[in-house]
Amino acid sequence: MLLLARYALMLTAVLVLAVYVPMLFDASFGERDKKTHMFYSPVLKKFIWRELVVGTPPEGEIEDVHHAQYVQMDQDGNRYTRRDFETMLPFIYYKNMDVWGLLPLELEGQVFDKEVMRDERQVMELKPRQIAGRSPGDGVHPLIESVPDRAGLVFPEERFRLDQAMSFINADFNVLDREKSIAYTQALSEEGFVFPGRLVAGKPTILKPFDEGVFLVDHAGAVFHVKQVEGEPWVVRTPIDPAIGVRHIKISENSRRDFYGLLLTNDDKIFVISYDNYELIPLPVDNYDPDRMDFKLIVNPLYRTAVYSDDTVIRAVAMDSEYTPIDSYEHVMAGATPTLAEQVFSYIVPFRVDMSDPNTGYAVLRVTTFGVNSLIAIGMALAAFVAVALRTRAKGRMLALDGVLVAFSGIYGLLAMILAPRENVCP
Amino acid sequence: MLKALLLKEFVKLRAFWIVALVFNMCMLGYVYITMNGLFRLDHAEVVWYRVIHLGQLYYSSLTYVPAVTGLFIAAVQFFPEMRNQRFRISLHLPIAPHLIVMGHVFVGFLAVAVILIIDLAGLGLMTHTRFPGEVVARALTTAAPWMLAGLSTYLGATLVLLEPTWKIRMLNFAVAAGMTGLFLRGGVPGAYGPILPILCAALLIYTPSVLLPAYRFRYRRV
Numbered sequence: 001m002l003l004l005a006r007y008a009l010m011l012t013a014v015l016v017l018a019v020y021v022p023m024l025f026d027a028s029f030g031e032r033d034k035k036t037h038m039f040y041s042p043v044l045k046k047f048i049w050r051e052l053v054v055g056t057p058p059e060g061e062i063e064d065v066h067h068a069q070y071v072q073m074d075q076d077g078n079r080y081t082r083r084d085f086e087t088m089l090p091f092i093y094y095k096n097m098d099v100w101g102l103l104p105l106e107l108e109g110q111v112f113d114k115e116v117m118r119d120e121r122q123v124m125e126l127k128p129r130q131i132a133g134r135s136p137g138d139g140v141h142p143l144i145e146s147v148p149d150r151a152g153l154v155f156p157e158e159r160f161r162l163d164q165a166m167s168f169i170n171a172d173f174n175v176l177d178r179e180k181s182i183a184y185t186q187a188l189s190e191e192g193f194v195f196p197g198r199l200v201a202g203k204p205t206i207l208k209p210f211d212e213g214v215f216l217v218d219h220a221g222a223v224f225h226v227k228q229v230e231g232e233p234w235v236v237r238t239p240i241d242p243a244i245g246v247r248h249i250k251i252s253e254n255s256r257r258d259f260y261g262l263l264l265t266n267d268d269k270i271f272v273i274s275y276d277n278y279e280l281i282p283l284p285v286d287n288y289d290p291d292r293m294d295f296k297l298i299v300n301p302l303y304r305t306a307v308y309s310d311d312t313v314i315r316a317v318a319m320d321s322e323y324t325p326i327d328s329y330e331h332v333m334a335g336a337t338p339t340l341a342e343q344v345f346s347y348i349v350p351f352r353v354d355m356s357d358p359n360t361g362y363a364v365l366r367v368t369t370f371g372v373n374s375l376i377a378i379g380m381a382l383a384a385f386v387a388v389a390l391r392t393r394a395k396g397r398m399l400a401l402d403g404v405l406v407a408f409s410g411i412y413g414l415l416a417m418i419l420a421p422r423e424n425v426c427p
Numbered sequence: 428m429l430k431a432l433l434l435k436e437f438v439k440l441r442a443f444w445i446v447a448l449v450f451n452m453c454m455l456g457y458v459y460i461t462m463n464g465l466f467r468l469d470h471a472e473v474v475w476y477r478v479i480h481l482g483q484l485y486y487s488s489l490t491y492v493p494a495v496t497g498l499f500i501a502a503v504q505f506f507p508e509m510r511n512q513r514f515r516i517s518l519h520l521p522i523a524p525h526l527i528v529m530g531h532v533f534v535g536f537l538a539v540a541v542i543l544i545i546d547l548a549g550l551g552l553m554t555h556t557r558f559p560g561e562v563v564a565r566a567l568t569t570a571a572p573w574m575l576a577g578l579s580t581y582l583g584a585t586l587v588l589l590e591p592t593w594k595i596r597m598l599n600f601a602v603a604a605g606m607t608g609l610f611l612r613g614g615v616p617g618a619y620g621p622i623l624p625i626l627c628a629a630l631l632i633y634t635p636s637v638l639l640p641a642y643r644f645r646y647r648r649v
Contacts, residue, residue, distance in 0.1 A: 001523075001525045001635075001638060002638070002639070002642055004635050004638070005635045005636055005637075005638035005639040006636075006639055008632055008633060008634065008635040008636040008638075009586075009599075009602070009633075009636035009639050011632055012602060012606055012629070012633045012636060013602045015606075015609075015629060016602050016606055016609070017605075019609060020605055020608075135615065136565060136568070136615060136617030136618060136620060138479050138480055139479070139559070139561025139562070139565070140475075140479060140559050140561050140562075142472070142476070155470070155472045155473060155476060156472060157470075157471070157472050158472075159472075159475060159479070159559070161559070161561065169559045171471035171472040171474070171475045172471045172472075174556065174557055174558065174559065204476070204480050205476075205480075355609065355612050356612070356614065361614070361615050361618060362614075362618050362619075362620065362621050362622070363612065363614050363618045363621075363622050364621075364622065365622055365625055365626075418598065419595065419598045419599070419602065
């Protein structure tokens with residue numbers, strides 16, 4: 001019983017240490033934004049990026065004192081000041097370009113003023129935590145009136161859930177709106193919707209230029225576009241092939257009305273859903289893993305750029321306005337290189353337990369080891385354990401069990417032993 | 428004998444338990460007023476948007492209530508026992524010390540757990556009056572780790588109070604505080620859902636540790 005009590009406390013201590021020691025380390029030595037920001041420059045016709053300088057930068061490399069921790073460079077190794085970097089990306093930094101008097105700008109025989117640049121740009125992101133099932137979901141969704149009888153969009157009084165029917169619940173009374181539920185369920189059934197539904201995708205906010213309703217995926221995998229138009233259901237069964245295996249759809253209304261949003265499939269392919277009869281346009285992204293990688297599609301009047309990255313590598317594909325790939329690039333992010341502090345830390349602790357993960361909205365208890373360094377950390381902890389055991393001439397079953405604990409938990413186990421010293425425990 | 432011991436603890440804690448229950452009921456009442464206040468100040472659909480989509484927690488004032496409850500019950504249960512080392516008398520009763528300690532802990536743990544279950548039920552019921560089932564489920568998932576924090580605090584406070592030496596008492600305090608902190612890390616509403624079973628298991632592993640200081644106290648390992 002005593003043994004049980006002692007190891008119960010020590011195991012708890014190991015868990016607590018493995019969570020809080022790394023947390024304390026991150027708070028003390030953590031770096032700022034470690035991700036590289038990559039773009040395709042329509043001026044240079046090259047990939048260009050901005051990233052954190054790790055370690056001591058070479059002499060003369062940093063010119064812009066205010067942003068001394070960052071470096072801007074292109075794929076040929078040329079470095080840029082912050083201002084030069086921004087002028088290489090006129091569609092992104094068009095407001096600065098305007099302030100600097102560099103607009104209108106002539107590129108590839110076309111002239112772009114501030115208004116055109118503003119109206120013709122669009123950015124869509126898809127982060128792992130935004131994918132259905134990777135964060136706690138809303139469960140009930142609004143269907144906003146797409147043709148409101150006023151200037152702006154208005155929140156509807158109902159939200160709907162999609163299961164065996166499309167059921168609307170009135171927020172004022174928290175009761176089912178039978179009439180509306182039947183109307184929409186029937187409208188969907190008439191178009192061939194197979195209940196229960198699988199996925200609801202929309203942008204549930206009124207802070208958008210207009211409303212495109214929601215996209216629903218039925219039990220058979222077919223994609224339906226549903227809107228409320230002047231109080232009535234408006235349902236379209238899209239020609240998107242149910243066999244494609246839709247995993248997630250992200251909708252974002254944009255005044256360009258070029259595409260509704262992004263569609264991700266179960267086999268990690270990503271498409272834009274065109275306004276042209278819901279045609280799916282594939283984005284040529286090799287090695288894209290939606291569960292680990294942030295994805296971004298940057299649209300400007302001349303090019304489309306797909307940028308996607310995990311913690312180590314950032315990849316980018318530049319496309320023309322028809323989404324035909326013209327160039328691609330891959331870069332190991334400087335921020336991925338462990339700092340000196342991180343290297344030292346990996347020799348001290350054998351593992352870390354994290355309770356949050358940027359790739360999911362859920363809390364986790366994720367154990368991360370540091371490869372060979374973890375073994376060295378455990379070796380050092382074991383050596384200390386044996387040295388103390390020899391010096392104190394300790395022996396017995398509890399000593400052996402302590403040894404096992406240290407062999408699995410390294411320095412955490414050693415520290416836990418201070419909490420429950422063997423000699424202080426009665427026989 | 429064990430039955431008599433449990434009865435003694437029940438009688439000892441009864442009045443304090445009612446105080447703790449009243450405190451929890453007052454907090455639930457406050458949450459109810461807060462929730463209804465939202466609907467008075469804004470249209471229902473806007474309140475739904477804020478709660479469902481933006482993750483507004485009208486019950487955030489409940490976050491630390493279980494922890495305070497656990498601390499209170501442990502304090503009123505074990506402070507008197509440790510004064511003048513009274514607990515030593517109980518520990519010399521002719522039953523195994525671990526049964527005596529676990530008997531005490533069982534009663535206290537149950538006292539805290541019953542209050543926390545009432546808290547969860549209250550939160551669920553009041554949410555149900557204004558929101559759809561999805562929101563009720565998410566509110567319960569959000570508040571569940573806070574309730575576990577209450578149980579963790581009870582165990583942690585017991586661990587600290589039973590320990591006879593100051594040095595180890597401080598170390599126990601650090602572990603206890605760290606353990607309770609694991610349940611209160613925040614995140615988006617409902618984030619703890621998938622790891623609740625693992626955290627329950629961790630709490631179960633943690634439970635027997637309160638025997639260690641009790642043994643040290645019983646055998647004067649000071």
